[in-house]
Amino acid sequence: MSEQHQNLAIIGHVDHGKSTLVGRLLYETGSVPEHVIEQHREEAEEKGKGGFEFAYVMDNLAEERERGVTIDIAHQEFSTDAYDFTIVDCPGHRDFVKNMITGASQADNAVLVVAADDGVAPQTQEHVFLARTLGIDELIIGINKMDIVDYKEDTYNEVVEEVTQLLKQVQFNTEDASFIPISAFEGDNIAEASDNTGWYDGEILLEALNDLPEPEPPTDAPLRLPIQDVYTISGIGTVPVGRIETGVMNIGDNVSFQPSDVGGEVKTIEMHHEEVPKAEPGDNVGFNVRGIGKDDIRRGDVCGPADDPPSVAETFQAQVVVMQHPSVITAGYTPVFHAHTSQVACTIESIDKKMDPASGEVAEENPDFIQSGDAAVVTIRPQKPLSIEPSSEIPELGSFAIRDMGQTIAAGKVLEVNEK
């Protein structure tokens, strides 16, 4: 076992083999419980398919998990020499994008699965952008199903080129991306270099995972604690509750709530119903601040240090990708933005640039409109005060989902905040 931990997102289009790859990684690293392997081995032998447990493991893992009394989603784990990985197999449908942006577990790095016989598909684009929005540092791209294309180098190169273009479109640094020809089903280049791809001499998947850079915990960033709820507790007073995204909160700290613009000294912090002297990223806490009443603060406020308070945007510039919209988006459009615990109607004040999918360069300055599939830079004006941060400074508070008509229509990351 290793000591370092990484959250690894598995992303890609729905039929490109994500689940098979998850199964293969668990299988090759000995992370599937012995009784499961044993059970499938017996079943396989009964059916005259001895020695082919993998397919059975795959078919039954999902059922196994669904049957369990509780499913710990964050419990598909495997280890390499350097890291313990927790796998998140990202949902395929775009309506889950909001959850991935406002949810708790941020992925450190990601494996993008692209089927060699299909190339870049709609969800490939959405997921690549999502990876960028979520602040994924490094992307490992598994060109999967190489067995189906007879392990042809030409086909591999074509798909690599296609994906490279896509990365450029969303301005993902292609130097932080590595490509590997794999077959999750056959096991090529996962745990061992495959003889079927003699033309490839790069890292195999488990090596690439092992060589990922260490994730840096966000304790160096200033305190940012989006408020989820505010209670009045008898004998204590006003208690805001939320999860610390970045930084550290100590008793005695002088804090500020934005955009409500009130503050005071932290008197007590409780976590797991016990008083603690300080709390760190990921901790769910309730706390009490001297002089703050229940009506002074609300859900959507962000708590930070009084001398480095959370930013409140008059306007902000962001990069967005439109995932689905029945018509076109023009300046003046005012959907609801979901960022951390906040939901605020915001107007797209101007569409500043549209990116060319082929080159990744600016295709058009100040276009009249953008539509599904477009990546663009836009300027946004919140209709009510909103605390949000540039993604380059505090990625945990720098992304948002845009919703309208009951759907997630776009996702974005904040480039620059023009403060009030």
Added chain:
Amino acid sequence: MGKVAAKIKVMPNSPEIDLDALQERLESSLPEGAKINGVEREEVAFGLVALYPTVIVPDGSGGTETVEENFTGVEGVESVGVENVGRI
């Protein structure tokens, strides 16, 4: 179409609430096609206890939206938020 497990954090509106009864109300508020697969509890602070039902929904249109809306409407619920999602 696959299925997605969503761990949802449900905060009660007071520390005095009967959590067993709240859990039952959440269960009966589920839309068709969704099911709860276990509920964890976490003591947060000052007597407040968060419920974390894991809800299984199809990996399809609408995501966890209806579940969130229905949970939000349940008596005794202060707030509802999806903690994490993953295909099973």
